[in-house]
Amino acid sequence: MLLPTDLGLPSRPAFKGEINGHELALFELMVRLRLFERRAYDLFLQGLVKGTSHLSLGQEAVAAGFARAMEPTDLTFATYRGHAHTLARGVPMSAVMGELMGRATGLMAGKGGSMHLTSVEHGMMGSYAIVGAHLPVAVGAAWAARSRGTKQVVVCFFGDGTTNIGAFHEALSLASVWRVPVVFVCENNLYMEYTAISAVTPVRHPLADRASAYGLSATMVDGNDVAEVFDVARRSLAECREGGGPVLIEALTYRQSGHSRTDPGTYRPKEEVEAWLARDPLACYADYLVSSGFSRAELDEIEAKATAEVDGAVEAARSAPPPEISLVETNLWADGSASWRS
Amino acid sequence: MLLPTDLGLPSRPAFKGEINGHELALFELMVRLRLFERRAYDLFLQGLVKGTSHLSLGQEAVAAGFARAMEPTDLTFATYRGHAHTLARGVPMSAVMGELMGRATGLMAGKGGSMHLTSVEHGMMGSYAIVGAHLPVAVGAAWAARSRGTKQVVVCFFGDGTTNIGAFHEALSLASVWRVPVVFVCENNLYMEYTAISAVTPVRHPLADRASAYGLSATMVDGNDVAEVFDVARRSLAECREGGGPVLIEALTYRQSGHSRTDPGTYRPKEEVEAWLARDPLACYADYLVSSGFSRAELDEIEAKATAEVDGAVEAARSAPPPEISLVETNLWADGSASWRS
C-alpha cells in the first residue's frame, strides 16, 4: 500500500502552479476527459465498446496539464491508455467514440481500436499497445524535429511499469546521447496492471530514481495537481524547445478504475483507494477554483456542456455505419493497397 | 581519448590486493591466457582459424582474478570474447583450440565456434554472441541456485557497450528485485567494437554510474591489476554466497588488440594505446612479483611450460580430424536427433 503521504504528497493537491488565465480551460478539459471515460465505461458494460479499453480516470490532470501547455505542432506519443491524451490534443470526441465502437466514423475507421488512437492532424502520433515501444519512436521523432529545425517538442507518456522494460532503457540512453527535444512523462499510478509497481521494481521512483543512469535529472510532480503539471509542462517544453535536450518528469497519480475493462481492481487496499479518491484531481481542482473566486455555477455550466458533447459523440457513433469490410485490405502500403504481389 | 589517469587509475597497477599464496597461480593463469590468445591470432593470419574471433589480450587479469576466486561449482556466463574465461575455468586448451579450428575434438565438435565456447563440466555455461543476451540467463541460473539451495554463485561478464542494450536493464532490475546470487562484471575496455564507449553513452562509468537505478551499488576495480580483481572477486563471491544478492563490478581495462580478427584498431589514439600498454596486466604483474621476491627464472619457467601447452594444443587440433558431417543433424533435441517430424 502506498498512501499519498508515503510519497511525500499533501493529502489534497496544493494548486500552487502558475496557471494564470488557463484556469477554466484546464477545468473544461479535465471535465471532458472525465465524462468521456465514464461514458466509455458504461458503453463497455452495455457491450457497445468491444475488445478492451484502458481508462485514465483519476489521471486527467496529467493529460490536461500537458496538452494545454503544448504548441499545436508539438507531438504526443501515448500508450493503450490513450483516450485522454488523444482528446486533450483536440481530437473530436465523436471520432474517438466512433473508434471505440468500431464505426466507419472512427478515427481510424475501426482499424486501430481503443489501444491505437492516432490523429496526425492533431499532433497525436499514436497510442502504442506494446509496453515501452513508443519511447524509442518518440526519440526518433524528436531527432527529426531537431534535425529539420522544426522547433517541435515531443512529449512521450508512459506508465511506471514501463520503466522496467528494455526499450525504456535504450530510448533514454539514446535520447540523452543525441540530446533531442523530448519530454518523457512517467505517469506513476502505482500499478502495472494488477501488481503494485513496488513489488517488482528495485527503486521507489521508477523514473526519477533512474534519471542519473542517463546523465539526466528528473522532476517529480503531483500528477493530481493540474496547476503543478501545467506549470512544469510549460517550463519543460520551453527548455526542450531551446535545445535543452531530454527532460524527465515523474507524475505521481492514481488509476481510479481497474487496469482495463475486465478488471475490478480488487487487489488494491481500500485505505489506499480512499486516500487517493480524496485527492481526486477534478473534484479537488473544482474546490480550488471555487475557493479562488470562480462560481460553482460556471463550473456546472462547463460540465453540462461537456455532458452534451459526450451525448452527441455517443449518438453520432451509434448511428454511424460499421466500416466497409473492404477496408481490411487497404492502406497497408502508401499506395492505399494491401497487395503483396507486384 | 581516455588515458588511465583520466579514469583515476595509477600509471601502473598498484597490486595492493590480498593474494597471499595465489601469486604464482595467478601469474600462470594469465600467461596461459596471453599465450593462447596470441597463438589464436597467429592461426587466424594463417587461415587455420576461420570465421571471427575476439581476443582478450590486455584483459587477462579480469578473467584470471575471477576464475581463481570461484568455486568449481560456481557458474560463468561470458560473451563472444570468451576464450580467456573458458580457459580460466579449467577447460583444456586443446578443446578450445579444436573448437576454434573447427575440429572433431573441439569443445562442441565445431558446432559452436569461437563465439559460443561452453563447458558445463567446468561451470562455463556459455559464451553468448548477442550483446546483452546472457545477462537475463545468468539471473535465471542464479535464481535456480538460490531456489535449489546449491550455494552456487553466478558470475556474468560483459562489456561496456553492453550496458546500453535493453536486456542489460531488464536483467539488472530482475536480479535486484529477486535478490539472486549473481556477480555482474563489466569489463570496461573503453570501446564497443570500433567506437569509443564515451561517444555513445550518457554516463562516464557505464555500469557504476547506473547501479543506483537498480537500487544497488557498484565497485570499481583496476581491471589490469590481478591482485585487486582477485581480492574484490573473493569478497563479492562470499557476499553473494551468503545471500547478499546481486553485486556489480566495473573493471577498467583495455583491449590491446582490435575488436575482432579483421580489425586493426587504428581508430584508437596512439597516446591512449601506449599509456595502456605501459600498464599491461601481465608485464606489470611480473615486475611486481619480481620486486616482491619471486625470481625471473621461475616466471620464465612458467612461461615456457605455457608455451609448450599452447604448442601441444595447436598440434593436437591440427592433427585432429574435422567433425563428421552427420553432426549437422544431431543434438537439436534431448534425444540427440534433429528431426521435426514425430
Add this chain to the structure above:
Amino acid sequence: MAILSYREAVARALAQEMSRDPKVVLIGEDVAAAGGVFKATAGLLDQFGSSRVLDTPIAEQAIIGAALGAAMNGLRPVAEIMFADFFAVCWDQIANQVAKTRYMTNGQISVPLVIRTANGGGVRFGAQHSQSVENWVMMIPGLKVVAPSTPRDVVGLTAAAIRDPDPVVVLEHKALYAVREEVPEGELVDELGKAVVRREGEDATVLSLGAMVPRSLAAADRLARERGIELTVVDVRSLVPLDVTTLLDSVRATGRLFTVEENPRLCGWGAEILSIVVEEAWDDLKAAPIRITTPHVPLPAADVLEDAALPSVERIVDTVEKHLAS
C-alpha cells in the same frame, strides 16, 4: 469427469505437474497474486507458494532469459508471455538463445522449459494483441510447438510440454479461454507430435488448429448437412514435432487438402504443410491443395473488420464448396 473451461484447464495442468515435480516453477507478469490476466493461473500461488510462482516486472527478455538460465541449472520453468504478440520483445531470447543453446553446445545443455502464451484473434484487441504466431515459432529450429483447441488438450499437451526435455511453446488461444467441456479426472498427459482426426469424411481433408478447429468442424457440419460434402477434419495440435504420418494418411485417402490458419498468409504453417504434402504425396493429390488464411494484413480491431479478416465458417464452407465443384 469435471467440466472445465479452457482457462481452468491451464491451471489444472500446471497444478498437476507442479504437484508431481518440485522443479516445476511458474513465472510471468501478474501470474502469481493476480492469477494471470486471463485468470489461467488462478490459485497456483496459494497452492505452491511464492518460491514457485513468481511475479516479474514487465520485462519479457528477463522472463525468458531467466527461464532459460533456470532450466540450465536444474529447474523446469514455465514462463508466461501474456500475449503472443509480446514474443517480439523477447524474440532474441526465444529464437536465438532458448532454441539454439542445445545445438550450439552440441548437447551439453538441455533446456526443459515451457513458454505459454495467449495466441490469436477474435476478441477485438487490435493489431498488437491478436496475432497468430504459429509460423514465428515453427520457423525457428529448436522450438517445439503445440496449440490445443480444447480444454482436454490444454491439460494433456501442457503436461506433455512440461515433461518434455526440450523447449516447448504452448500456444493457448485467447478466444477459447471461456470454452468448457468435460475433462477426465486424474493425471492426463499427451504425447507431443500427435494430430487428432476430429471428424472423418471422404471428400477432402481439412487441417487446422487452435480456434480454427471448431470453425472447421462447424463448416464440415454445414457442408455435410447442406451439400452432402463429407470432410475429414484433422486437428494438427503439434506443429513441431509434426505428425506427418497422420496428415499424409488422410490426404492420401481423400486426395484433397485444405488448410485453415489464422496466420497472415505469407509463410504460414499452411504453406509448410502444403509443401510437405506436395513433395511427399504428389501422386495421391486429385487437385491443388488450397490454403484458407487471414489475408496478409495486420488484424484490424473493429468487430466487422476482424470477422472479415479471420477465416470464418462461411469462408471455409464457400472455399471448400467452390473447389470441390470445379
Add this chain to the structure above:
Amino acid sequence: MAILSYREAVARALAQEMSRDPKVVLIGEDVAAAGGVFKATAGLLDQFGSSRVLDTPIAEQAIIGAALGAAMNGLRPVAEIMFADFFAVCWDQIANQVAKTRYMTNGQISVPLVIRTANGGGVRFGAQHSQSVENWVMMIPGLKVVAPSTPRDVVGLTAAAIRDPDPVVVLEHKALYAVREEVPEGELVDELGKAVVRREGEDATVLSLGAMVPRSLAAADRLARERGIELTVVDVRSLVPLDVTTLLDSVRATGRLFTVEENPRLCGWGAEILSIVVEEAWDDLKAAPIRITTPHVPLPAADVLEDAALPSVERIVDTVEKHLAS
C-alpha cells in the same frame, strides 16, 4: 562502368540517394566514424557529415524505433542492423511497430524507412551471426523485402528501397560483400517487385535469391555441361512485393520447379512460393515442386559443417538430376 564490390555498391547506393535527397539519413552501430564493420558505409560520414550519418549505442530497439519516429516526422532514415540475427533484439519494433503503423492508423502515417542488414551464412560465424531471415520478414504484413545477389542490384534495389514510401528491408548477403562486378555509371534505380531471369532453359525452373543465385547458376552450368539439362534460373530479388507473374511464367514454361533457399526448412520462403505455384499453376506442373533448403537446424560454425548444412552447388545438381530422372 566502374568495377565495384558488393560492399562498395552499398556505399554508392547510399551516397547516390543522400546526394539527391537531404532527408535521407543513416544510423547504426559503427556506421559513421568506422564506416561500418563490413565497411559498407565507408566514406559517408566525410561526405555527408555527422548530422546525417550517426553512430548509435548498441541498442537496436532504439535504432529501429528512432528510424520509425524520424520517418513519421519528415526524414527518410536508413537504419543498419549489423547482422540479420539481431533483428531478434528489435523484432517488436520491426514486426509490431514499423510494419503495422500505416495499417493501424488507416493510412495516416507513412513509414518511408529502410532497414539494411547483413544476412546469411557461409562465413563460419556460427548460429547467432549466420541466419537467413528472409522468412522472418516475409511473414510480417507491412514489410517489403528485397535481397540483392549482385553489386549492380545492391545499387538498384537499395536506391529503390530508399525512394519507396513504405518500410523496406534490404537483406545484403554477408558472404557476397567481396564479390565484384562492373556496375554502370550514373543514377541507378530499380523497381521493387521485379524478378530477373538469370539464365534460360527448358527443363526446369530454379528460384533462388542472395548467395544462392550464384550457386544455382553454377549448378545450372554444371548440369548443362555434364548432363545436357537446361535450367531456367530466376533471381527472385524481391520477396515482397513478389513478382508472381515472372515466377509463374517460367514455371508454366518448364513445368518443373525447384526453390533454393538458405532459410532453415520449415516455413521458409520456398514453402510460400511453392504453395503459390501449386495453387495458381497446378495444371502446368509436370511433377512435384521441390525445395532445396538448409535443414531445420541452427547453423554450425565449423567450415565442413556449415558447408554441409547450406545448399551447395553439389546438392542442387544432385537434387535436380535425381528429380528430373524420376
